[in-house]
Amino acid sequence: MNVLVINAGSSSLKYQLIQVETHTVLARGICERVGSDDAFHKHGLDDDEVVIDAPIKDHSEAIAMVLEALTSGPHAAISSLDDIDAIGHRVVQGGKYFDSSVLIDEEVIARIDELAELAPLHNKAALMGIEACQKLMAGKPMAAVFDTSFFQTIQPHAYMYPIPYELYEKYAIRKYGAHGTSHRYIAERAAQFVDEPLEDLKIITCHLGNGCSISAIDHGVAVDTSMGLTPLDGLMMGTRSGAIDPAIVPFLMDHEGLSTDEVNDLLNKKSGLLGISGISNDLRSVRTASEEGDERAQLAYEMYSHSVKKYIGQYIAVMGGVDVIVLTAGVGENCDKMRRMIFTGLQSLGIELDIERNKGRGGEREISTDESIVQILIIPTNEEYMIARDTFELVHDAE
Numbered sequence: 001m002n003v004l005v006i007n008a009g010s011s012s013l014k015y016q017l018i019q020v021e022t023h024t025v026l027a028r029g030i031c032e033r034v035g036s037d038d039a040f041h042k043h044g045l046d047d048d049e050v051v052i053d054a055p056i057k058d059h060s061e062a063i064a065m066v067l068e069a070l071t072s073g074p075h076a077a078i079s080s081l082d083d084i085d086a087i088g089h090r091v092v093q094g095g096k097y098f099d100s101s102v103l104i105d106e107e108v109i110a111r112i113d114e115l116a117e118l119a120p121l122h123n124k125a126a127l128m129g130i131e132a133c134q135k136l137m138a139g140k141p142m143a144a145v146f147d148t149s150f151f152q153t154i155q156p157h158a159y160m161y162p163i164p165y166e167l168y169e170k171y172a173i174r175k176y177g178a179h180g181t182s183h184r185y186i187a188e189r190a191a192q193f194v195d196e197p198l199e200d201l202k203i204i205t206c207h208l209g210n211g212c213s214i215s216a217i218d219h220g221v222a223v224d225t226s227m228g229l230t231p232l233d234g235l236m237m238g239t240r241s242g243a244i245d246p247a248i249v250p251f252l253m254d255h256e257g258l259s260t261d262e263v264n265d266l267l268n269k270k271s272g273l274l275g276i277s278g279i280s281n282d283l284r285s286v287r288t289a290s291e292e293g294d295e296r297a298q299l300a301y302e303m304y305s306h307s308v309k310k311y312i313g314q315y316i317a318v319m320g321g322v323d324v325i326v327l328t329a330g331v332g333e334n335c336d337k338m339r340r341m342i343f344t345g346l347q348s349l350g351i352e353l354d355i356e357r358n359k360g361r362g363g364e365r366e367i368s369t370d371e372s373i374v375q376i377l378i379i380p381t382n383e384e385y386m387i388a389r390d391t392f393e394l395v396h397d398a399e
Ligand code: AMP
Pocket: 208, 209, 210, 211, 238, 281, 282, 283, 284, 285, 287, 329, 330, 331, 334, 335, 336
């Protein structure tokens, strides 16, 4: 079954066409700056890519361009739209309604719309993608795969915030988490890697990219995660602050005269690695600067690793131990220096990084020593494959 995976952001649209049974990516690409005149569309596989510069009015136009590129021209992956069997959409917020992926119908669309209040940019973008596909590929089965559904197993004592209970009743303010598809994927792959059932393992999954989150997965069930009502909570990130003393918000509003939008912007776009280093949200640039002696860049490194280390400790306490710690995403997969800093000093917890293995490169691999009680793994994430697989299973079950 060929599944077209669509990940619609507020001004971008990423896609992959995946042959599920053979795990083959037939095509991939991205439309960027959707809604503007200087938009562009990148399409193709690795060393065989085309970039088309053209205004893209909206998501509907972006999807029309994608379908055109998939079916015609030198980079076509299929001969007609009939070769697309189903479509899987990434949806950020599924709220309390969705504890698993679902086939999309009018009721699901209404729920995604209702939940847009909790993730305004993301859910609205997903809806635009869904509507565009309905228009251009009427009748094709479509599934919604939510970033939050994996975390619906988290219990109230872990997902509630200690604010007046009525606010939870009125606005559904609670922890929902994010990056759930990535955490689910790397936990599954980690269990396969260590050759033990997921249900027998205590796993801490660390998604460390530009956005960062960490989860405790106890015997296959997510019991806690660091992102909250929104993806701003938890770990320090590229431009996001992560968890801070909430009193800082009114303080800044009072002293800097910031509006709610401005303070939101400051915490989401001007904080994290960028805010501390003053250099970049890209860890590679921060690393170069720190190695050249820039003190704030070094501080950013230390704060980032401290933040991850602290959560690892919390989740060991939450689960009463850990068997496997898994790292993924840009930083987790590629930055040996950050990994070394995160795991330094954890030997007494049975966690021992192998310095040489940590320097290696490649796909799925173990970077702990043979003596380490806890295995540390790197597993490149693959959210698109998970979306394709969920879509495949839902469509298959419905037949
Ligand atoms: P992602 O959001 O998963 O694409 O991850 C992006 C982050 O990964 C950025 O902060 C990059 O600087 C970081 N990253 C990617 N490659 C490396 C590398 N080789 N060393 C350090 N950081 C890296």
